[in-house]
Amino acid sequence: MSNLLKMRNFIEQVSDAIASVLELDVVITDKDLFRVAATGMYRNRLSQRVNQGCATANVIIGKKCIVTASVPGDICQHCTRGGKCQEKAHIIQPIVVDDECEGVIGLLAFDERQKNIIIKQQEKLLLYTEKMAALISSTLKEQEILKKNLLITNKLKMTLNTVDEGLIYVDNKRIVTQINEAALEMLGIAEAAILDREMDECRIKRYVCEVLNEGVALDDREIVDVYQGKKIHVFITIKPILGIDDQQEGAVLILKEYAKIEKIVSNVTGIRKAYFFKDIIGVSEAINEVKNKAIKVAKIDSTVLLTGESGTGKEMFAGAIHQESHRSTGPFISINCAAIPETLLESELFGYEEGAFSGAKKGGKPGKFQLAHGGTLFLDEIGDMPLYLQTKLLRAIQEKTIDKVGGTRPVEVNVRIIAATNKNLEDSIAKGEFRKDLFYRLNVIPLNIPPLRERPEDIYPLVNIFKNKHENLLKKNVIGFSNEVMNIFYRYSWPGNVRELENVVEYMLSLASSEIIGSDSLPHKLKNFSSGYGGKGPALLPLAEVITKAEESALKEAVACAGNHLNDKEILDLCRQLKISRATFYRKAKKYHLLSL
Numbered sequence: 001m002s003n004l005l006k007m008r009n010f011i012e013q014v015s016d017a018i019a020s021v022l023e024l025d026v027v028i029t030d031k032d033l034f035r036v037a038a039t040g041m042y043r044n045r046l047s048q049r050v051n052q053g054c055a056t057a058n059v060i061i062g063k064k065c066i067v068t069a070s071v072p073g074d075i076c077q078h079c080t081r082g083g084k085c086q087e088k089a090h091i092i093q094p095i096v097v098d099d100e101c102e103g104v105i106g107l108l109a110f111d112e113r114q115k116n117i118i119i120k121q122q123e124k125l126l127l128y129t130e131k132m133a134a135l136i137s138s139t140l141k142e143q144e145i146l147k148k149n150l151l152i153t154n155k156l157k158m159t160l161n162t163v164d165e166g167l168i169y170v171d172n173k174r175i176v177t178q179i180n181e182a183a184l185e186m187l188g189i190a191e192a193a194i195l196d197r198e199m200d201e202c203r204i205k206r207y208v209c210e211v212l213n214e215g216v217a218l219d220d221r222e223i224v225d226v227y228q229g230k231k232i233h234v235f236i237t238i239k240p241i242l243g244i245d246d247q248q249e250g251a252v253l254i255l256k257e258y259a260k261i262e263k264i265v266s267n268v269t270g271i272r273k274a275y276f277f278k279d280i281i282g283v284s285e286a287i288n289e290v291k292n293k294a295i296k297v298a299k300i301d302s303t304v305l306l307t308g309e310s311g312t313g314k315e316m317f318a319g320a321i322h323q324e325s326h327r328s329t330g331p332f333i334s335i336n337c338a339a340i341p342e343t344l345l346e347s348e349l350f351g352y353e354e355g356a357f358s359g360a361k362k363g364g365k366p367g368k369f370q371l372a373h374g375g376t377l378f379l380d381e382i383g384d385m386p387l388y389l390q391t392k393l394l395r396a397i398q399e400k401t402i403d404k405v406g407g408t409r410p411v412e413v414n415v416r417i418i419a420a421t422n423k424n425l426e427d428s429i430a431k432g433e434f435r436k437d438l439f440y441r442l443n444v445i446p447l448n449i450p451p452l453r454e455r456p457e458d459i460y461p462l463v464n465i466f467k468n469k470h471e472n473l474l475k476k477n478v479i480g481f482s483n484e485v486m487n488i489f490y491r492y493s494w495p496g497n498v499r500e501l502e503n504v505v506e507y508m509l510s511l512a513s514s515e516i517i518g519s520d521s522l523p524h525k526l527k528n529f530s531s532g533y534g535g536k537g538p539a540l541l542p543l544a545e546v547i548t549k550a551e552e553s554a555l556k557e558a559v560a561c562a563g564n565h566l567n568d569k570e571i572l573d574l575c576r577q578l579k580i581s582r583a584t585f586y587r588k589a590k591k592y593h594l595l596s597l
């Protein structure tokens, strides 16, 4: 479709305007020889093609205006209509855009009166049609520029929405002019609630003001805050945007999510945060039993298999065992066998030699086994390892050597293996998904971490620890959770275990507006759970039982913090802090088996 045809409405308006001013008929024809707009005789011949070789076609080729005072003139000699043309005279003006003829404006005379107008007012008409052709030409150009701009904007929008970083553009008044999907997700906000409005998140606003006032970029500032009820933890870079004349036009904000950066660093290096046994919180007999056993086995170099539901703390235990072992000065390298695509897992674990496959790095790459040399290798989600790699892993454990992908000689490695799974490996063996011999190799020392619902005494100290941790991060001042909330915590089944509990505490703290956090801040699924409170749901615990549980947890935690094996002076000190008598302490110690911990 020609450019003139695309703007048919506008072209029709121009042709009507010319005709009404000049008392002549007008036809506007595009470069494909189609009549786009016309008045008079040609109005009912719109969208028809004019003859090849006619005056119009000649002007389109020659890009020069012609005046024929009496049709047929010289220019008509090749026209296929010959003497049948009804035109008596015409002026045909080309519409030229960037040296390309897009079409013509034709002023036509069909009778003697109109013919006289053309003859007598030729100069004036030429000037007028020239101006009209220029008007159409500039409008066509504007349309072209508009189309290009629209395309650039669309490409930009698509690019903005494919990047992982959050991007926000603000003008000099801090009004958000553009925001991508990643930024909306990080801020937990809908586009309509932020676009064309002032950037009002207080910490971000402060930094934006700084950049706009001083005109100097700001790099990777860490922000931990609550924005519209959602916790945000990001690194922010803000750069001023300069216009064509070097005037500041606003700023661009680049947000990188902390959790994503942490995950990338830990995935690439395999290095995890160091955990110690003191970080593993819990006062229940069950958790202390596992802890005590783990402390003992840390000293020997045997392979450990940690089992337990997701979020029970298997990775914490693996890290703590490493720190307590004679390998603590060596590396602790972790790999999640379920998170890495099967095709990459082998080279991630065992490394590869140069040229092992297309895309292999020059000089090859060491695998996690080699990186863990002299330390501990934590194989998380071992139950998801494909069978062919299980065979290779078994050989590495038995022979203490690994075969790199594309390698010709085995490489010696000195590594302690700790594996973990939330699957029942015996079931996997029965289904033929896990090698029995590997299972026995890994299961030298089995440690099972019980789910949180089986050790409710741990809930209170865990809630306390997480409250303190996130209270500081979120800069909130909270005393604690209401009895109703604690009661729900005790009765809920925690399918996501300690991880879920921590997430719930963090969520509730970010919403907290009072010192005691009530059930109104509970996340949806716990709120639903609480709607059964006293109704259809599980029965309420008697108040006395809640108090007893809280007292037991608080005392066990206090004794554990003081060091478990307390002498007389330490017990006296503890009683003073707890503001209870020695007799009361010993009575409760007996009741809750405090001193046998």
Ligand SMILES: Nc1ncnc2c1ncn2[C@@H]1O[C@H](COP(=O)(O)OP(=O)(O)OP(=O)(O)O)[C@@H](O)[C@H]1O
Pocket: 279, 280, 281, 282, 308, 309, 310, 311, 312, 313, 314, 315, 316, 317, 380, 420, 422, 462, 498, 499, 502
């Ligand atoms: N006893 C505990 N004391 C303090 N924090 C804990 C405890 N147990 C688990 N956590 C916390 O819960 C989260 C999950 O722990 P971890 O990753 O060790 O669990 P996991 O069993 O390895 O989970 P997955 O099977 O999903 O990998 C972590 O944030 C950890 O800090």
